Amino acid sequence: MSTGRAVVIGAGTAGLVAARVLAGHFEAVTVIERDTLPNTPTPRSGVPQGHHVHGLLALGAEVLECFFPGLRAELAEAGAPVWDWGEGLCAVLPKGTPPPVPMGMPIQAFSRPLLEHVLRRRVAALEPVTLRDGLAVTGLRTAGPGSVTGVRVMGAEGEDEIAADLVVDASGRSSHLPRWLAGLGLPSPRTTTVDARIGYASRTYLYPEGQSRPPWMGLLEPLRAPDFHKGCYAIQIENNTLHVTLHGAGGTPLPHGDDDFLAYAQTLRGPIAETIAVLPPASPVRRYARTVNRKTAYHRLPRWPEGLIALGDSVCTFNPAYGQGMTVAALEARLLEQMLRSKRTRTPLDEQSFQKRLARITAFSWLMATTPDRAWEQSQPTWHVKAANAFMDRLIDTVPHDPRLYTTFSRLFHMTAGPLALADPRLLSRVLIGPRPGRNPRTPTA
Incomplete structure (x- = not known):
């Protein structure tokens, strides 16, 4: 049952996928973007990381295909190749390079601007959706400290307000949400950062x-x-x-x-x-160089305003080297879809519960990104960080010599398997024993 209006701040990947979900539950969805959006797949100033290599993990590709049926074929028609991760990747690891292993794990490679262009075109074609670019959100519209009723914006024609029953902050690393919440009298959420200076x-x-x-x-x-x-x-x-x-x-x-x-x-x-x-x-x-991992603990605030949620890099940003951002954003949009579908008719979304469940989605990806990054920080790492990195180093050193372990680790990396996949005693013993002597991994070639 479609009722009400929703506003999404940000037309990046997280905002576009969120808008796709909201279009099935709201009469009108307005996506607001500060940049002037290009009509072609070209980088834009608001996404400076768009000039760099991006990867969509296998799980993220599956989720996006569910939201946008035929997406993979559309990207392929635009020239984005599809290949099997185990056969097409040359991984130059410290102890060698794994030989090609068919994994049945299709990966599609494309530029960030191409993906956003295709998603933006798909979302803009949805009847409830309106994209408004060249418009900056300057604050929240409220009906008291406990309720958000829209946003205040600034554009070429001056200031304005847009009313909404739900506001979604998907504005990314530059989010102003902590300051806006402070303006509502809420305490500052705790922020955790891990910076490997990459x-x-x-x-x-x-x-x-x-x-x-x-x-x-x-x-x-x-x-x-x-x-x-x-x-x-x-x-x-x-x-x-x-x-x-x-x-x-x-x-x-x-x-x-x-x-x-x-x-x-x-x-x-x-x-x-x-x-x-x-x-x-x-x-x-x-x-x-903006590669710091940053997590804002919105889920721990004792109070959370109605009519507001945050997702994507606005809540948790990862070092882009691990390629997790777009996949995590897709999983968060899937959570939003599940919660909107499960709510009773005319019962509002439980926004605080959404933030708590979102924090659980990001927990494992945060651990995977920050554990190796903490080893680069100048402060002395704790014993459990040392232990976790020692285990991961041994695992990665063993991967070139063990096709089964390589496949399991790849599925863990692509989030199609959880951490319990390594709990198999046979695999665990291989990691603990380490690389087998006398096995010469292949030498990579151009």
Whole structure:
């Protein structure tokens, strides 16, 4: 039963998927975006990380396909390749590179602007949805400290108010929600940050006609404290393009231009340097350093206003190196759908309960991102952080020698399996024993 009006702040991935859900439950859904939205799949200023490699985990792809049937085919028609993670990934790990293993885990590679363009077009076509760009939300419209009734906005025509029965903050890392809640007399929520001081430098390369391509679809060389402070992630995406992001942890200086980009790549152990050395660049080098993990504990506030929820990076942001953000946003939208469907007719959404359940969704992804990142922080890590990293290091060191463990870890990484997948005594014993001697992992090639 569709009733009332909803407002979504932010037209990024989280906001668009939330709008898709709300369109099935509200008579009108207004998506408000500060940027002027492009009509083509091009980066925009409000998403500076859009210039860098993005990954959609397998679970996230499944959820988005449910919300947007035919999405994978539409992206493929736009040139986004689909490949099996186990067969198409070259993972240059500290103790070697796993050989190709069919996993039945389809992955699709695309640029962030292409995904947002397709999602935005799909959402804008929904009858209840209106996209309003070039409009900044300046505050909440309220009917007392316990109730949000819309938003205040500022655009080219001046200030205005938009009434709503539900406001969704999906404005991302730049969210002003803590300040707005303080204006309602609510206490400041606790914020936790973990900063590995990781930076990115990215650019794209073209495959000229007739140019041979590497045998891999994706190349991953991860960071690991304290020894591996440089890495990369490269994927083949739409428009016959190779998208390359070089990583540096712990404040490692990043390249700025053509010569030092290749020089940086040549310091890595994998084949990225010899791959890009023969390709013409299709973009300048772009850098990004806002990679701090940040979690805001809205779920612990003793009071929460009616008519307001927050999701996506507005609540919990992850180091983008782990590729979790878009998938977690999709899972949060699925939670919203479940709660809206389960509510009794004319009974409002329990907003505080939503924030508590959302916190449970983000808990495991937060642990997966912050455990290795804490090892880069200058302060002495606690014993349990040391123990967790020691276990993960042993696991990753064993992966090149054990196809079954590689498959299990990949499913854990892509969130299609939970942490209990590693509780299998046979797999656990393999991790504890560590890499088997006498097995030489393959050497990666371009």
